[in-house]
Amino acid sequence: MRNLIILLALLFSSTLSAQQAQDAAQIRKIFDEALEKGESYEMLRYLTKNIGGRLSGSPQAAAAVEWSRQQMIAYGFDTVFLQPVMVPHWVRGKKEIARVVNSKKLGTVPMDVVALGNSVGTGPKGVVGEIIEVQDFQELAKLGRAKIEGKIVFFNRPMDAKLMDTFSAYSGASNQRGSGPSEAAKYGAIGAVVRSLSSFNDDIPHTGGTRYALNIPKIPAVAISTNGANQLSELLKDDQNLNFYFETHAEMLPDVLSYNVVGEIKGSEFPDEIIVVGGHLDSWDLSEGAHDDGAGCVQSIEVLRLMKAIGYQPKRTIRAVMFMNEENGLMGGRKYAELAEENEEYHVAALESDRGGFLPIGFGITGTKAQQDKLLSWQPLFTPYGIHQLKRGGGGADISPLRTQDVPTIGYLPDSQRYFKYHHTGIDNFEAVNQRELELGAAAMASMIYLIDKYGL
Structure with a gap:
């Protein structure tokens, strides 16, 4: 019986190897x-x-x-x-415009932005207001309506550069783009600026879809390039009353x-x-x-x-x-x-x-x-x-x-x-x-x- 089992095992091994060779040849x-x-x-x-x-x-x-x-x-x-x-x-409309308008250090500073997909536009008058930086929704909630209402919220959480899987890094930062505008609107924000979801520091803004929640006002939203986000964050450290302007013409048909x-x-x-x-x-x-x-x-x-x-x-x-x-x-x-x-x-x-x-x-x-x-x-x-x-x-x-x-x-x-x-x-x-x-x-x-x-x- 033992010899029969060994023989069957050898036959199975031979067949398996032949199958593997056939598959390797086809591949x-x-x-x-x-x-x-x-x-x-x-x-x-x-x-x-x-x-x-x-x-x-x-x-x-x-x-x-x-x-x-x-x-x-x-x-x-x-x-x-x-x-x-x-x-x-959804249509983007005319090219987006954005700038810091009253920096104590630099005065007016143009910024590279693009409208987020599915977002509403500002129209020709644009949106202008004080801008406030947050890292996540917990920080946003802690600030509350008292500090957010009438302002533009700047979501500035970067992708985690330490992660080898860049898609995990993307997932870890993407909720601010997908849900950030509606989260900001819950507290009375008039606009949202979101750090581009990128592994690199450059002047290229990244668009992507946002999702408006039901029964919450839809506010205009843009993505800012990573270099722009870094510069904006530095300017805010010296001037917490910084004003930001952006203009978009997006529309959902x-x-x-x-x-x-x-x-x-x-x-x-x-x-x-x-x-x-x-x-x-x-x-x-x-x-x-x-x-x-x-x-x-x-x-x-x-x-x-x-x-x-x-x-x-x-x-x-x-x-x-x-x-x-x-x-x-x-x-x-x-x-x-x-x-x-x-x-x-x-x-x-x-x-x-x-x-x-x-x-x-x-x-x-x-x-x-x-x-x-x-x-x-x-x-x-x-x-x-x-x-x-x-x-x-x-x-x-x-x-x-x-x-x-x-x-x-x-x-x-x-x-x-x-x-x-x-x-x-x-x-x-x-x-x-x-x-x-x-x-x-x-x-x-x-x-x-x-x-x-x-x-x-």
Whole structure:
């Protein structure tokens, strides 16, 4: 009996090694195709240079929908279709103006600011008043209405530079942008200025969405560059009665019709089992939206193109989704999940790329322990490509609504150290993306989708 057990173990080990060798060879094919004949970079060039920034509701967003639909048709995907979704239509209006108006040291000091997404505008008269600096909502509450009413609140909590995970640093500071204006308005503030969410000190302001609370006055809000925030803070130390002026012309218009764009390769054995890979097609209006999230969109399309190029016929249906309206509403992701439930679709997994087109270093998965263990067991297949961080916990904003249907969600993880230099800025343009890093990311994503298709989760 003991000899039989040993023999069976040896046979199993031999089979496992053969499977691993087969998978390694297939993944090598994927990387070779991406690095020698990859098309994601040229797709990104067209999306950014010919269409540009794609804020929901804009003509550019509509053009991006049609471009991505035509691109997937041209690649010969089995099915390409649109999912209608109503999205917010916020417009920035004229360029923002801001300045310190009565500094004892410097007099009038111009400041680099941009309106926060979804914010109301000041109109041509602008907003002027004493400015008061706070680090967090606890400090704001401690000051209370007596010290806040009629003033402009300056939220100046930086991202924590000590954290290696820059997305954790971003999360630790982002509530002041998302909820800060409404929190300030609770105490009678007339405007809000928020330190840009950036890992770098420079003169480039970062926009991003804010969310107004119900039954609280909507006050105008801007982001100030990190250098500007540092200078403003220094001026306030010497002059606590400092006045600040800013002018914005932002406006929220009625919702408009837009679309998620979906392309798929039908599964040969289990066509009703769906694996999603996607990014968000919309971007902020300040730049071309190359890293956020043009990169994720073209990588997702490239995943399906790579599979066709190497002659791989998936067992399950592989679906690339260009989600609309991640930046200031998440309506596309919510609509996708709503339709998936309504149509009784079964999703094996969902993978999202929304962290820029930088060098791939890993993946993170949210799901059951067994699902996580299976994904982590594939680490040796990725190690030859420098991808060494397969970890528990991960996903993305647009695929997060699928979690209510118990779909395991996977986040693609590129190196994040440079991301928050470009995120939501006027410099997130095509030139900021490295071709080889982008193509490596597409190959890594395609390899992960291949493994999920072959083995399931």
